[in-house]
Amino acid sequence: xxxxxxxxxxxxxxxxxxxxxxxxxxxxxxxxxxxxxxxxxxxxxxxxxxxxxxxxxxxxxxxxxxxxxxxxxxxxxxxxxxxxxxxxxxxxxxxxxxxxxxxxxxxxxxxxxxxxxxxxxxxxxxxxxxxxxxxxxxxxxxxxxxxxxxxxxxxxxxxxxxxxxxxxxxxxxxxxxxxxxxxxxxxxxxxxxxxxxxxxxxxxxxxxxxxxxxxxxxxxxxxxxxxxxxxxxxxxxxxxxxxxxxxxxxxxxxxxxxxxxxxxxxxxxxxxxxxxxxxxxxxxxxxxxxxxxxxxxxxxxxxxxxxxxxxxxxxxxxxxxxxxxxxxxxx
Amino acid sequence: xxxxxxxxxxxxxxxxxxxxxxxxxxxxxxxxxxxxxxxxxxxxxxxxxxxxxxxxxxxxxxxxxxxxxxxxxxxxxxxxxxxxxxxxxxxxxxxxxxxxxxxxxxxxxxxxxxxxxxxxxxxxxxxxxxxxxxxxxxxxxxxxxxxxxxxxxxxxxxxxxxxxxxxxxxxxxxxxxxxxxxxxxxxxxxxxxxxxxxxxxxxxxxxxxxxxxxxxxxxxxxxxxxxxxxxxxxxxxxxxxxxxxxxxxxxxxxxxxxxxxxxxxxxxxxxxxxxx
Numbered sequence: 001x002x003x004x005x006x007x008x009x010x011x012x013x014x015x016x017x018x019x020x021x022x023x024x025x026x027x028x029x030x031x032x033x034x035x036x037x038x039x040x041x042x043x044x045x046x047x048x049x050x051x052x053x054x055x056x057x058x059x060x061x062x063x064x065x066x067x068x069x070x071x072x073x074x075x076x077x078x079x080x081x082x083x084x085x086x087x088x089x090x091x092x093x094x095x096x097x098x099x100x101x102x103x104x105x106x107x108x109x110x111x112x113x114x115x116x117x118x119x120x121x122x123x124x125x126x127x128x129x130x131x132x133x134x135x136x137x138x139x140x141x142x143x144x145x146x147x148x149x150x151x152x153x154x155x156x157x158x159x160x161x162x163x164x165x166x167x168x169x170x171x172x173x174x175x176x177x178x179x180x181x182x183x184x185x186x187x188x189x190x191x192x193x194x195x196x197x198x199x200x201x202x203x204x205x206x207x208x209x210x211x212x213x214x215x216x217x218x219x220x221x222x223x224x225x226x227x228x229x230x231x232x233x234x235x236x237x238x239x240x241x242x243x244x245x246x247x248x249x250x251x252x253x254x255x256x257x258x259x260x261x262x263x264x265x266x267x268x269x270x271x272x273x274x275x276x277x278x279x280x281x282x283x284x285x286x287x288x289x290x291x292x293x294x295x296x297x298x299x300x301x302x303x304x305x306x307x308x309x310x311x312x313x314x315x316x317x318x319x320x321x322x323x324x325x326x327x328x329x330x331x
Numbered sequence: 332x333x334x335x336x337x338x339x340x341x342x343x344x345x346x347x348x349x350x351x352x353x354x355x356x357x358x359x360x361x362x363x364x365x366x367x368x369x370x371x372x373x374x375x376x377x378x379x380x381x382x383x384x385x386x387x388x389x390x391x392x393x394x395x396x397x398x399x400x401x402x403x404x405x406x407x408x409x410x411x412x413x414x415x416x417x418x419x420x421x422x423x424x425x426x427x428x429x430x431x432x433x434x435x436x437x438x439x440x441x442x443x444x445x446x447x448x449x450x451x452x453x454x455x456x457x458x459x460x461x462x463x464x465x466x467x468x469x470x471x472x473x474x475x476x477x478x479x480x481x482x483x484x485x486x487x488x489x490x491x492x493x494x495x496x497x498x499x500x501x502x503x504x505x506x507x508x509x510x511x512x513x514x515x516x517x518x519x520x521x522x523x524x525x526x527x528x529x530x531x532x533x534x535x536x537x538x539x540x541x542x543x544x545x546x547x548x549x550x551x552x553x554x555x556x557x558x559x560x561x562x563x564x565x566x567x568x569x570x571x572x573x574x575x576x577x578x579x580x581x582x583x584x585x586x587x588x589x590x591x592x593x594x595x596x597x598x599x600x601x602x603x604x605x606x607x
Contacts, residue, residue, distance in 0.1 A: 105486025107479060133480035162477040162590040202592050216419060
């Protein structure tokens with residue numbers, strides 16, 4: 001039988017061999033002053049590393065814009081039922097963006113929001129995109145109707161490319177999860193995971209990991225909780241918390257981390273960060289990554305081609321990615 | 332000047348994984364098909380009981396071999412196999428394997444593994460062939476059939492000047508004929524079955540017929556029960572010998588994409604409906 005898998009957010013082992021030393025260094029080096037951590041590219045004038053786009057491996061498409069049926073207290077894109085800063089994309093919009101990415105040799109497409117299942121064209125969008133590349137759908141798991149689950153099962157089995165589903169959790173029980181996501185969210189998401197399980201689907205469950213919580217201990221707790229809820233074979237991916245979006249207004253949030261301005265040039269590894277291989281598209285243009293779509297400096301242009309230039313790693317969130325070796329991608 | 336391979340049939344295999352009877356069976360099958368000596372795509376250690384014997388057999392038969400991440404790690408006495416697993420259970424089993432292999436490889440074999448090339452290029456039937464272990468850009472990159480878009484594979488071939496790219500590393504064999512006329516082939520593994528309930532070994536055979544390239548995969552059987560018993564006797568984890576006996580993976584597949592996962596799960600249910 002498959003072993004329940006806890007996927008840590010980390011790059012390949014070859015890359016990770018370089019990683020831990022740098023991570024420790026970030027945490028302890030006196031050269032990193034929290035005062036420099038203003039978290040906004042315009043505010044910090046000291047030079048920061050420039051991340052080249054090595055190749056477009058992952059394209060993120062915010063198909064639902066910032067519309068979501070939940071209003072999580074830590075949402076890094078501040079999505080919610082009345083949030084229209086980024087608009088929903090049409091099937092044609094998505095097809096045009098996918099075509100741009102295909103011309104650049106994109107490897108896989110991630111569909112996100114907000115909540116992608118609020119887009120009434122989501123089935124057509126997924127089917128169109130799956131003709132061309134592997135697709136991952138990121139969802140809160142609360143909107144799986146029986147029709148939708150049957151469609152997911154059939155589409156997953158008939159496509160030559162993988163259709164990965166990612167379902168977000170923020171705790172290992174109702175109390176901790178609902179504290180972020182609202183009362184009743186745990187129950188609804190677990191109902192969704194059980195429906196997927198019954199259809200023979202194998203979603204990746206993502207779980208946010210607060211900085212002070214041990215990764216393997218959290219993974220073990222999550223596997224036990226999911227098994228007890230009837231989801232025994234869940235694949236797990238842990239994600240760090242980002243001081244972004246609505247999280248910056250949540251009482252008790254972590255302070256923004258120092259910028260990468262003090263990172264010595266020789267310590268910079270262009271293979272470590274996901275922005276070396278990704279871009280994100282919303283109704284408002286092309287952004288460096290799915291995290292920085294509302295942040296100053298995050299927007300890189302109108303088209304993918306003009307967004308292929310290097311990105312200055314000036315945001316506090318860049319430090320979080322650097323320190324944790326994190327990627328929003330599945331691996 | 333790129334070497335030209337004049338024959339019309341090539342045999343390519345990877346993922347030997349210290350499985351001597353599988354390697355012997357594959358080499359015998361290659362000989363019977365007139366495709367000697369074959370090309371090896373690396374990863375001689377790990378999983379099975381006989382890494383040193385596998386190295387010696389490949390050397391004795393002068394099989395041209397590309398270096399896998401396992402060969403790089405053992406050759407350079409690194410701490411782990413650098414297989415690229417992110418799952419903690421996978422990493423634990425991988426470390427058991429690695430330490431087992433590391434304790435059984437001679438200095439002479441280490442030097443040979445260290446000196447293996449990371450890629451091999453030649454010309455075959457007018458095509459520029461590139462052999463590598465994981466991908467042309469990274470020795471331990473997983474190229475899964477369902478998780479690599481055709482535009483990406485086209486880009487990879489273009490970027491690395493290849494008309495025919497052959498890799499291994501994932502343990503699952505597949506072939507994609509690209510619309511440009513290029514081909515990408517994953518030769519799969521000889522040392523571990525293909526997670527399809529069929530015990531045995533797999534390798535890729537490339538044949539040119541009237542200028543057209545045909546890619547097929549050959550399944551070769553060997554005495555899996557005898558090997559499994561030997562693995563148990565050597566103290567390797569029972570999960571490993573179970574894989575040899577049943578043809579289903581039990582460890583080290585945390586990175587497997589959902590398409591391959593569900594195909595295996597469905598096939599397994601179909602094979603044993605009473606277990607539902």
